[in-house]
Amino acid sequence: MTDPRRYFDDIQVGEEYESPGRTVTEADIVLFAGLSGDYNVLHTDAEFMKQSIFGERIAHGLLGLSIQAGLFTRATQAYATLAFVGLRWKFKGPIKIGDTIRLRAKVAAKKETSKPDRGLVTLERTVVNQRGEVVQEGETDLIVERRRGSP
């Protein structure tokens, strides 16, 4: 069977991907609070949040970030990723219960590294809701393997 993963050599600057949508539910937020231990009232106290500028509970920013990481795997064929090295991220707006988010990603840059068997791929990522509003955006850096024998 051939390796279905995409290598540094295969990935082109300017490529764009769009994921399927995912509806963020109350259950997602409750599970994430339980898993992470982050019980901030923003995510867990419906009565308190009625009085806030959001009017209701909102998803943890890091839940949205983690969901987009999951959506990335459904947006394109897997990369031959060796390591995730970092990100720069902005939270632009709330994700509320019942919102449906999707990921739009674009290959912004490819760079050689000191090691000849790998390269750095920078992706621009935008998380949009059902109204097309950007709720999160940023850049992620991945180290991706080169095809064996490629120059």
Add this chain to the structure above:
Amino acid sequence: MSLAAPRFYFEDVVLHGVLETPAITLTEAHVGLYGGLTGDAAREHGLVPDLLPLCLTTGLGWRVPQPPLAVLAFMGFEWVVDLPLRVGDTIHSRSKTTIKRSMRDGGVIVEERQVINQRGEVVQHGKFTFLVAKRPA
């Protein structure tokens, strides 16, 4: 008698004060739950998905002897993964507020955070920017 839950406001944040959290051991259960919830998986069996330790440090921040920060909004962050983590590793976090900027409604704080493993190595680190409420008058 009822007492409002204490919160840590902008005025309470000490510039350059270091906060060290208790530790947590990364387990298969964390990886499985996180994977099922988010769809984000580790690159290989036994490794921990890179964003999971970051998510856990937020919860560790609730286990220090200080009331929770009155966050109005998590504005953004930069993050660097220095070393991979495996199931069985034990992490804690160390953080420090490096910038405090007062605004009309609340204030912006920048917090530098390190995730440290059981050998004392920094495995992930970065900077968070929060909008924090001021103490109600």
